[in-house]
Amino acid sequence: MNLKKRTLSRLGHTEYRPLQEEAIDALCSGRDVLLAAPTGGGKSLVYQAAGLIRNGVAVIVSPLLSLMSQQVDELNKKGIRAQFLNSTLNPGEQDDLVWALRHKHIDLLYLSPEKLVQPSVIGFLHSFDIALFAIDEAHCISQWGNFFRPEYSQLGQLKAFFPDVPIIALTGTVDKETMTTIQESLQLHDCLVMKNSFDRANINIQIAQKRKAKQQILYFLHHEVPGETGIIYCRSRKKTEEIANWLSHLGLPSLSYHAAMTEEDKQRNHKTFAEQYGTIMVATTAYGMGIDIAHVRFVVHLDLPNSPESYFQEVGRAGRDGKPAKSLLLYGLQDMLQAQQLAALQPLAAEKEIQHLGNLFQILEGRGCRRQNLLSHFDENIPACLHCDRCLSTKSEQNMTTTSQKFLSLIYHTKGLQPFALLIQILLGKRTKAVSAIRAELLPLFGKGKELNEVQWKSVVRHLIAYEYIKIGMSSIFTVQITEKSRSVLQGKTQIIIPSEHYYPALQEDQLAL
Ligand code: ADP
Secondary structure: OOHHHHHHHHOOOOOOOHHHHHHHHHHHOOOOEEEEOOOOOOOHHHHHHHHHHOOOEEEEEOOOHHHHHHHHHHHHHOOOOEEEEOOOOOHHHHHHHHHHHHOOOOOEEEEOHHHHOOHHHHHHHOOOOEEEEEEOOHHHHOOOOOOOOHHHHHHHHHHHHOOOOOEEEEEOOOOHHHHHHHHHHHOOOOOEEEEOOOOOOOEEEEEEEOOOHHHHHHHHHHHHOOOOOEEEEOOOHHHHHHHHHHHHHOOOOEEEEOOOOOHHHHHHHHHHHHHOOOOEEEEOOOOOOOOOOOOOOEEEEOOOOOOHHHHHHHHOOOOOOOOOEEEEEEEOHHHHHHHHHHHHOOOOOHHHHHHHHHHHHHHHHOOOOHHHHHHHHOOOOOOOOOOOHHHHOOOOEEEOHHHHHHHHHHHHHOOOOOOHHHHHHHHOOOOOHHHHHOOHHHOOOOOOOOOOOHHHHHHHHHHHHHOOOEEEOOOOOOOEEEOOOHHHHHOOOOOOEEEOOOEOOOOOHHHOOO
């Protein structure tokens, strides 16, 4: 058996996956690698195997202590000499580690990015041979994502300090921008860029309109994933607690997780969730990176994620064991508006955040297969999945060009100052107080939109926002503008085709058979 094969069997496997072998060969020949594959795609094995094959210690940078200690434990169980260097070690343990490294008793060394860039650590690393550097979760380097970790931006120094040591950067999510940022920041000039398919075919995708969100969730929990383990993502800390309490009262074992909880509470809830089958974790995005629980069977989004990348990552926490898993995202016009307002408040990168949201909106509002729409964002073309809500729906699409023209004209006539709800009332011919207050009964479009109901009008508005026919002002007063793009809609040159509205069913609390 050759060394490569022997190493694989030490790590507990029999065959390399094609991408793994290619990446390992590149590293062994001294070349840098950028490897993008979804979570669970087998990235860790690449640096572990190459690290064992190459002479010297493989230095692995990982952002989370829990992730490091979990990997080190697993490797030690297989008899692999792995250790981690972090601030939880006492001076005695640190001395032992230094001794072991100098005497070549360690093959894989895990540490955090902040530790690695300390001058004393860099100096120390020069005192023995290094097989490679592996930068896990390398997207943390990008300032524009939702995962930015300032410590990562200093890792660019590695190339200058260790020009002959190959670097492998690993990331679980990619868009072209992030890939380029990783290469530039880490100074990977002639690196092999490898991308695995991001399609997680075992996860069913459903995206639907929010109506009575709590009751819709009950339906999902009761009819689609009864008794299963899963995560419900919400935006606010308060909401995670409210929903977890509410579900617990209904007899569905639930916990919450958010950034304002104490470290102790977070750890406890995480542990219970990981160990007790059938628990529901209601969390903000603080419950994220490094969660590797094989039996998570579903992920629900009760609020909108921040970007297609976050959505993909969060949904990807389900079905890590490769078995069928489900996801459900519920949203409405109000959620889109709120998310945009929140993004606009981001002190550093409001424009970027709004752009990310815009990309997400297009995935949500796009025509055709959900999975195709999502993966095309990651530059991947796949055939229709045949099992998302769109592929399974018998409902067709509708041509909404005329109705869109009415809506756009009404924005123009009301100078972009009236909220969408009022514009819809005007089109429906409702004589409400708000309508009378601006004497909208006198407008030529008053009552001229009765071909649609309120819900359908909202779907038109969502589409117009997602595809940037209209733009919402980001000041404290509501304003909306018609964009250049909508001119061709008003002239009848561009058609607006919208998928028919799809509601997810609801289940009342008292119908819940426990
Ligand atoms: P990632 O780091 O990309 O999230 P992991 O390295 O944790 O993925 O791998 C995910 C799962 O796939 C793990 O359970 C791992 O043992 C398994 N795996 C990785 N490579 C192989 C292989 N060559 N053969 C069989 N199983 C593998």
